[in-house]
Amino acid sequence: MIEQFPVISEALLNSASPQVRNQATMGGNLLQRTRCPYFRDVGYSACNKRAPGSGCAAIGGENRWHAVLGTNENCIAAHASDLAVALAALDAAVEVRGTAGQRTVPLMDFYLVPDATPHIETVLGPGEVIAAITVPATPAARRSHYLKVRDRASFEFAVVSVAAALEMDGARIRQARVALGGVGTKPWRVPRVEQALAGASLDPAALRPAAAFAAEGAQGRGHNDFKIELMQRAIVRAVQTAGGRA
Amino acid sequence: MHPFILDRPRDLSAALALRAQAGRNDALAEYIAGGTDMVQLLQENVRRPERLVSLAGLLDNGIDVGPQGLRIGAAATMAEVAAHAA
Numbered sequence: 572m573i574e575q576f577p578v579i580s581e582a583l584l585n586s587a588s589p590q591v592r593n594q595a596t597m598g599g600n601l602l603q604r605t606r607c608p609y610f611r612d613v614g615y616s617a618c619n620k621r622a623p624g625s626g627c628a629a630i631g632g633e634n635r636w637h638a639v640l641g642t643n644e645n646c647i648a649a650h651a652s653d654l655a656v657a658l659a660a661l662d663a664a665v666e667v668r669g670t671a672g673q674r675t676v677p678l679m680d681f682y683l684v685p686d687a688t689p690h691i692e693t694v695l696g697p698g699e700v701i702a703a704i705t706v707p708a709t710p711a712a713r714r715s716h717y718l719k720v721r722d723r724a725s726f727e728f729a730v731v732s733v734a735a736a737l738e739m740d741g742a743r744i745r746q747a748r749v750a751l752g753g754v755g756t757k758p759w760r761v762p763r764v765e766q767a768l769a770g771a772s773l774d775p776a777a778l779r780p781a782a783a784f785a786a787e788g789a790q791g792r793g794h795n796d797f798k799i800e801l802m803q804r805a806i807v808r809a810v811q812t813a814g815g816r817a
Numbered sequence: 818m819h820p821f822i823l824d825r826p827r828d829l830s831a832a833l834a835l836r837a838q839a840g841r842n843d844a845l846a847e848y849i850a851g852g853t854d855m856v857q858l859l860q861e862n863v864r865r866p867e868r869l870v871s872l873a874g875l876l877d878n879g880i881d882v883g884p885q886g887l888r889i890g891a892a893a894t895m896a897e898v899a900a901h902a903a
Binding site: 584597706 | 830833834835836837838839840841848850852853854855857861862863872876877878882883884885887888889890891892893894895896898899901902
């Protein structure tokens with residue numbers, strides 16, 4: 572895992588604590604609920620995820636931890652899984668099983684943005700479960716990295732995270748896959764960044780203009796405005812680290 | 818914590834059927850697997866389902882690496898996957 576899919580291993584080992592990692596399942600990781608403090612505290616009545624139609628206390632509240640991509644007036648809660656961000660960058664899929672049988676869903680189609688129903692977070696139908704996760708073997712998977720920026724060094728969720736997987740052509744990037752965590756209402760791929768990285772060297776001066784495309788459509792709500800700059804810098808560092816792998 | 822009934826079905830199809838009966842209404846029934854998030858949500862009264870349907874022992878926990886790629890059973894733990902000698 573560490574050699575062939577380093578981004579997965581790194582995302583997992585930077586999640587939670589050893590005790591939690593020994594107990595928590597891969598399927599459950601992908602289905603964990605948001606860490607939005609207004610969702611987690613029933614003392615606040617307004618939360619469209621917890622009580623549909625009740626409003627969002629985070630938009631006018633303490634929103635340092637919240638998302639800047641894929642938000643709307645109904646919900647700005649960030650998706651919490653590190654694993655999902657790594658899998659998003661590797662074009663993984665989930666096998667879903669229900670009473671009607673089995674189907675395969677690409678991870679990027681599995682999660683939903685809030686829309687009018689923030690309490691519905693995935694395409695899982697009634698009774699359906701995640702049965703397995705599949706990840707294609709690619710050269711990029713070997714040259715991948717998960718960078719997690721957080722408020723303390725362990726047992727903490729991401730403020731901003733980046734999963735980067737690269738195919739190199741000598742010293743230049745042939746193809747890049749980049750996904751972001753801590754900033755989106757679901758794991759967030761940035762195709763415009765990926766396109767701009769193609770052909771670039773690993774020099775930060777070449778990477779920075781490409782990373783800037785991540786800010787397209789981003790909307791801060793006050794306390795979380797800093798994430799828009801931070802995620803661009805994190806992309807630069809994650810791509811550099813991934814590209815430096817043999 | 819709100820009281821709930823814990824269902825421990827013998828096989829996956831029984832679990833799927835139990836949960837499917839509740840339809841979209843997760844106040845009636847929810848799944849629990851490793852429980853590391855669900856137990857927090859129950860303790861904080863964020864989730865108050867009438868029934869919990871346990872998936873323990875019902876899902877694949879295998880980790881297989883082949884030329885096509887990686888297949889990870891949903892019940893594999895985070896620790897097992899992170900340390901797997903792929």
